[in-house]
Amino acid sequence: MSALRHSLVAAALVGITQSAAADNLDFVVPFAAGGATDIVARSFEPIFSEQLGVTSVIRNVAGASATVGTAEVAKSEGNPNIIGYEPAGALSIQPSLKDLPYGPESFTYVCRTVSNPMFLMVSKDSDIDSIDQLIEESREYPFLYGSSGPGTLPHLAMAALTVKSDLQAQHVPYSGSGPAMNALAGNEIQIMADTETILENYDLKPLAVFAEQRVEGYEDVPTFKELGMQDLEFSVWQGVVAPKGISQERADAFADACRATVESDRFKTFADKSGVSIDYLGPEDFKDFVARRVEVNQQVLKDAGLTE
Amino acid sequence: MDIVLAAAADAFTWQALLAIVVGTWAGIIIGGLPGLGSVVGLTIFLPFTFGMDVITSMALLIGVYCGSVYGGSITAILINTPGTPQAAATTFDGYPMTQQGRVGEALGWATFASFFGGVLSCVMLIVGAPQLAKFAVNFGSIEVFALVCLAMLCIVGVSRGSTLKGILCGMMGFLFSMVGSDPITGADRFTFGQYALSSGLTLIPVVVGAFALSEIFVRFASRDDEAARIPEARLTFPGLRDIGRRMVELLRGSFIGGFIGALPGTGAAAAAFISYASAQKLSPRRQHLGKGEPDGLIASESSNNAVTGSSFIPTLALGIPGDVVTAMMMGAMVIHGITPGVRLMADQAQTVYALFVVLIIVNVAMLILSKPSIGLFRYLFKLPQGFVMGGIVMFSFIGAVSVRGNPLDLIVAAVTGLLAYVLRRGGYPLAPLVIGMVLGPELESSLRRGLLISRGDFSAFFTHSTIASVLFVLIALFIAGTLWSGFSQWRKDRAAAGTPAA
Amino acid sequence: MTSTLLHPRIVTAFALLLVGAGLSITAWQGPDDAMLVPRFVLTIWCATALMVLIGELIRRAPVAKAQRSPLPLLMAAVLIAAIATASLGFLIPALPLVALTLWLFRVRQPLWLVLGTLILGGGLWFLFHHVLLIRLPTLLASGLI
Numbered sequence: 026m027s028a029l030r031h032s033l034v035a036a037a038l039v040g041i042t043q044s045a046a047a048d049n050l051d052f053v054v055p056f057a058a059g060g061a062t063d064i065v066a067r068s069f070e071p072i073f074s075e076q077l078g079v080t081s082v083i084r085n086v087a088g089a090s091a092t093v094g095t096a097e098v099a100k101s102e103g104n105p106n107i108i109g110y111e112p113a114g115a116l117s118i119q120p121s122l123k124d125l126p127y128g129p130e131s132f133t134y135v136c137r138t139v140s141n142p143m144f145l146m147v148s149k150d151s152d153i154d155s156i157d158q159l160i161e162e163s164r165e166y167p168f169l170y171g172s173s174g175p176g177t178l179p180h181l182a183m184a185a186l187t188v189k190s191d192l193q194a195q196h197v198p199y200s201g202s203g204p205a206m207n208a209l210a211g212n213e214i215q216i217m218a219d220t221e222t223i224l225e226n227y228d229l230k231p232l233a234v235f236a237e238q239r240v241e242g243y244e245d246v247p248t249f250k251e252l253g254m255q256d257l258e259f260s261v262w263q264g265v266v267a268p269k270g271i272s273q274e275r276a277d278a279f280a281d282a283c284r285a286t287v288e289s290d291r292f293k294t295f296a297d298k299s300g301v302s303i304d305y306l307g308p309e310d311f312k313d314f315v316a317r318r319v320e321v322n323q324q325v326l327k328d329a330g331l332t333e
Numbered sequence: 334m335d336i337v338l339a340a341a342a343d344a345f346t347w348q349a350l351l352a353i354v355v356g357t358w359a360g361i362i363i364g365g366l367p368g369l370g371s372v373v374g375l376t377i378f379l380p381f382t383f384g385m386d387v388i389t390s391m392a393l394l395i396g397v398y399c400g401s402v403y404g405g406s407i408t409a410i411l412i413n414t415p416g417t418p419q420a421a422a423t424t425f426d427g428y429p430m431t432q433q434g435r436v437g438e439a440l441g442w443a444t445f446a447s448f449f450g451g452v453l454s455c456v457m458l459i460v461g462a463p464q465l466a467k468f469a470v471n472f473g474s475i476e477v478f479a480l481v482c483l484a485m486l487c488i489v490g491v492s493r494g495s496t497l498k499g500i501l502c503g504m505m506g507f508l509f510s511m512v513g514s515d516p517i518t519g520a521d522r523f524t525f526g527q528y529a530l531s532s533g534l535t536l537i538p539v540v541v542g543a544f545a546l547s548e549i550f551v552r553f554a555s556r557d558d559e560a561a562r563i564p565e566a567r568l569t570f571p572g573l574r575d576i577g578r579r580m581v582e583l584l585r586g587s588f589i590g591g592f593i594g595a596l597p598g599t600g601a602a603a604a605a606f607i608s609y610a611s612a613q614k615l616s617p618r619r620q621h622l623g624k625g626e627p628d629g630l631i632a633s634e635s636s637n638n639a640v641t642g643s644s645f646i647p648t649l650a651l652g653i654p655g656d657v658v659t660a661m662m663m664g665a666m667v668i669h670g671i672t673p674g675v676r677l678m679a680d681q682a683q684t685v686y687a688l689f690v691v692l693i694i695v696n697v698a699m700l701i702l703s704k705p706s707i708g709l710f711r712y713l714f715k716l717p718q719g720f721v722m723g724g725i726v727m728f729s730f731i732g733a734v735s736v737r738g739n740p741l742d743l744i745v746a747a748v749t750g751l752l753a754y755v756l757r758r759g760g761y762p763l764a765p766l767v768i769g770m771v772l773g774p775e776l777e778s779s780l781r782r783g784l785l786i787s788r789g790d791f792s793a794f795f796t797h798s799t800i801a802s803v804l805f806v807l808i809a810l811f812i813a814g815t816l817w818s819g820f821s822q823w824r825k826d827r828a829a830a831g832t833p834a835a
Numbered sequence: 836m837t838s839t840l841l842h843p844r845i846v847t848a849f850a851l852l853l854v855g856a857g858l859s860i861t862a863w864q865g866p867d868d869a870m871l872v873p874r875f876v877l878t879i880w881c882a883t884a885l886m887v888l889i890g891e892l893i894r895r896a897p898v899a900k901a902q903r904s905p906l907p908l909l910m911a912a913v914l915i916a917a918i919a920t921a922s923l924g925f926l927i928p929a930l931p932l933v934a935l936t937l938w939l940f941r942v943r944q945p946l947w948l949v950l951g952t953l954i955l956g957g958g959l960w961f962l963f964h965h966v967l968l969i970r971l972p973t974l975l976a977s978g979l980i
Binding site for chain 3: 373376377380495497498500501504505507508511515517518520522523525546549550553554556557717718719720722723724726727728730731734735738740741743744746747748750751754755756758759760761776777780781
C-alpha cells in the first residue's frame, strides 16, 4: 500500500542508524547503478547481508571494464568488511589483457552465483540456418560479428570460434549489448554471441550454444562439441569475491551466506523473472573454475592475436 | 480503448501521483544544484523503487529524470553554471538575459519550452514509436558518423569571440574523452602508465570543473561588488502572443530533440547543442542570439526536454537503451519482471500505455512545480554569497565523486576548474570543450567502426546510403556557408577599417 | 619587450601549443589504429594553437594590472582537498575547504563560520553518505567517516 512512504522512511532510518555501525559490509559493484549486473547484485545483497547478520551498503565503483571496482576489493587486503560482486570479464579476461593492480590470486573466492551459457545467433530474417551454412557463406564474403566491447566475453567467444573453425569473420565492437543489437537489426553486423536474455529480448535465431550440453528450452540448438569443434564453452557468469588475507571463519561465513542466498526463494523468484540462471559453485570449486577460465581465455587471446 | 482506460487507471493511483510529485520536485532541485545531475538523482532514488509496484517506481524515476533535465536550466540562467551538462547551451542566452535584468522572462521561457518539448516528445513517442524506431535502425555507424560530424560543426557557431579558440577548446574536450581504453582495440591511451587514468575521464567531473568551480573563481574577484550579486529568481510565463510568435522555434527545437533522442547513444546534451546551432542558422532573430535572445533558450530547453520522452522510443520498441538514464530505467523494469525487448509493446501494452500517461503527467507536474522550485532557489541564493559558494563547492565535489565512486574524478574536476579559469581569462569559450567531450567518443567510435565495416575504405562512407550522402552534402554546405560568411565579414571589416588589421 | 611577452594570454596560448606538441609525440609513438583519431585531433589542436598564439602576439592586448588577491589560495585549497580525498576520505578535506571558502567570501563571524562549515560540509556529507547511502570516499574501512 504505502510502499513509497514506508520505504522512504525506512531507508532514511536504516541509513542513519545502521550505516554508521562499525561492522558495516561494503558491497562493491564494479558497474554504475542500474546496469544488468547491478540489478542482480542489488537483488542479491539484501538477502546476503540478512543471512550474514550484518548491514551492508552497495558501492558502485565503475570504470575501465569493471576493473576499477575489482581493484578496489583487491587492494583492501585483510579487510573482512568488503566484498565485490564480480562479472566474468574483470576476473578472468582483463588480468590477461592489461597490466592491472590485481590478479586471480588477489582474492578469497566466495562463490559463483549465476551463469548463463552463450549462444551464437543471427538475425531472425537471416536465411542462414546452421553453422555449416554460416561457415560456407563466410568463405565467399567474410561476415562481421559484434560485441559489447573489446575484451568482453562476446568478443572472446567469437574470436575463439574463428580460430577453431573455418569461419571468416571480423570483429566490430560496440559500447554495449544494446548498440550491438541496433547494429544487428540494421544488418551492419551479421553475427553476435550472447546469452539467452539477449536472444529472447531481441527475438534472434540461435545457431549453436557454447556449452557442454544442450540447454533446457533450446533442445534443438546443437553444442559446438556435437558439431565437431572442441573447447568452445563460454558462459556469462558472476560471483562474489573478498580480498585475500581474511580469516577462515569470515570466509566460511561469507560462503554459507552466499549458499543460503542463492537457495532462497526470493532470489530464485528474481532469477526467474529476470532470466538469469542460478548456478552455484562453492569457494574451492569457484576458485578452480576461475583459474581454468583464466587459462582458457589467455590461450584464446593469444591464438586470436590479441596479446603476445 | 479499454486498455488505454485501464492504463490511465494504473497511472492515476495515489501512489503513482505521489511518486510523480516527489520525483519531479526532487529532480528539479537535484538538476538545479550544480554537480548533481540526472544520474546521481536516479542513483539516489533507485533503491527506493525496489519495494514499489512497477508503475509507481517508473513514475518516480521518470519524474526524477524529466525534473533534473529541466532543473539544470535554473542555475544556468541564474549563475551561469549549468546544473547538468544538458543545460550547458542554456547559459548562452539565459545568463545574458539575467545580466540584463530579465530573470523572470528567462526562467519563464525555459520552463515553458521545457514543458512544450517534453509534451511534444510524449506525443511523438505515443504516435510514432514503432515507425521512428524502425527509421532509427537505419542509422548505422556511418550514418551516425555523418550526423555527429554535422553536430561537431556547431562548435563554430557557439564559439563567441574567437572561432579559433573555440576549435582549440573543442579539440581539448575531444582529447579528454580519449583518455583511457580505446573503444575498438581496448589499448590504453594517454594514461602515461597510471592505472588510475585507464578508466578515463567522464563528462560530469569535467563539466563541474569547467562551469561550477571556474565560476566560483571568476566570482571571487567581484565578491565585494554589489552589482555582481545573484539577482532574485522570479518566474514570468510568456504571453500567448509571444508563444505564437515563437511557435516555429518551439516546434523546431522539440522535433530536433525528439529525433536525436530516438537514436541510441546520443543524448540530451548533444541535442541541445545541435538545436542551438540550427537556431543560429534559421531563427528570424538570429543576429541577437547569444546576447540574451529567448529563441536561444527555447532552442536549448525545448530540445533537451524533448529527448526525455523520445529516448524511450528505442527502449520500448527495441529494448535498446538510448542513454545511460534509460539504461537505468530498463534495469528497474527488469527488477519488476518486465523485460524490455522487441515484444514489449505487444506483451505488456497496458504497462507501456501507463508509462505514456505517466510521462505526460510528469511534464504537467513539472510546469506546476516550477514555481515552488524556483522559489526555493530564490531563498537559497538570498543567503550571503559565502554560503552559496560553499554550497556549490560541496555539491560539485559530491557530484563529481559520486558519478562512479572514483576519487580520481574529484582531481579531474579540480584540475579542470583551474584550467577553465585560465582559459576563461584568456577569452576561450568553454562550451566547445563540453561539445568535444560529449560528441567526441561517438564521432571516434562510429568512424572506426565505419572503417571496419567498409574494410578501411573511407571514400565508401559518402555513398554508403542515401541518409549518409544527404548528411555529407549538408556538412559540405555548412562548411561552405560558414567560410563564405566569414570571408564576407572579413572583407566588410577590412573595408570599414580602411587598412588590413596589423 | 619581455614584459609584453609574458602577457598571460600569450603564455596561455604558448602553453597550449606546448601541451599539444607533447601529446602529439605520444600519439605518433602509439599504435596506428588506436591513435588514428588522436593524431587528427592533435594536428588540429597544434595548428589552431599556433594560429591563436600568432594572433595574440599581433594583437598585444593591454596588460591588466596585477592585483594581489587570495584567489590562488582558494585554487590551491580546492586542488589539495581533491587530491587528499583519495587517502583521507571525503569529510576531513571537505571541512577546511568549506571553512576557507566561507572565510574568503566574507563570512567572518565565528558563529556563522562554524555553523556554515558544519552544515554545508558535515551536513551534506552526512546526508549523502549516511542517509541517501551514496557512498563517498572514506578514511576508515568500515565506512564510518
